[in-house]
Amino acid sequence: xxxxxxxxxxxxxxxxxxxxxxxxxxxxxxxxxxxxxxxxxxxxxxxxxxxxxxxxxxxxxxxxxxxxxxxxxxxxxxxxxxxxxxxxxxxxxxxxxxxxxxxxxxxxxxxxxxxxxxxxxxxxxxxxxxxxxxxxxxxxxxxxxxxxxxxxxxxxxx
Numbered sequence: 524x525x526x527x528x529x530x531x532x533x534x535x536x537x538x539x540x541x542x543x544x545x546x547x548x549x550x551x552x553x554x555x556x557x558x559x560x561x562x563x564x565x566x567x568x569x570x571x572x573x574x575x576x577x578x579x580x581x582x583x584x585x586x587x588x589x590x591x592x593x594x595x596x597x598x599x600x601x602x603x604x605x606x607x608x609x610x611x612x613x614x615x616x617x618x619x620x621x622x623x624x625x626x627x628x629x630x631x632x633x634x635x636x637x638x639x640x641x642x643x644x645x646x647x648x649x650x651x652x653x654x655x656x657x658x659x660x661x662x663x664x665x666x667x668x669x670x671x672x673x674x675x676x677x678x679x680x681x
Contacts, residue, residue, distance in 0.1 A: 531644070543572040544626055546598075551620040552663050564663040565622065573623070574599040578650060594653040597637060598623070602647040616641075617649055622658055630654040 549565040556562075578595045602616040617623075621633045635650035 537574065541574070541576070543574050545570055546573045546575075546626070547624040548617060549622040549624070549660050551618065551622075562661070563620075563658075565660050567662060568624075568660075571600055571616065575625070575651075595634070596631070596651050596653075598631075598633075598649045598651050600647055600649070601645055602639070602641040616647065622654075622660065623651065630657050632658075 547568045548571050549568050552564040552566045554561050554563045575596050575598050578597045598617075600616055617633050617636075619633055619636060623631050623633065625631065631651040631653050633649050634652045636647065637650055638648040640646050640648075
């Protein structure tokens with residue numbers, strides 16, 4: 524029994540007070556390590572609607588350590604099993620390690636999956652941490668084609 528979808532009931536009220544923001548999502552696509560240097564790769568960016576709200580952890584309880592605390596927010600997105608990305612179902616839509624770019628040009632790292640109601644209510648909640656330095660966003664290079672065994676090598680004479 525799934526019960527009542529409270530998110531669907533309150534969604535209109537939330538967006539009337541605090542509208543969704545269009546963000547660009549860069550989904551992590553693994554990494555490569557060469558000579559001790561890690562290079563992260565990302566899939567082609569997609570545009571999604573997100574509801575970004577203050578994180579409860581942003582309270583000034585730790586007033587002595589405020590300069591040391593990263594700036595975090597929480598982000599709610601529609602994330603259902605019916606939302607394919609690149610031909611595969613990636614549920615939730617975002618995962619730890621993904622990057623978003625907000626409308627103001629700032630970059631944020633998805634640092635935690637707080638709630639995943641993708642299968643039941645079609646939404647997920649993430650903690651995002653603002654990046655001080657914009658990331659290098661590159662896609663995975665295409666694999667080199669396998670050599671054709673029928674063709675002679677370039678240095679080989681016929």
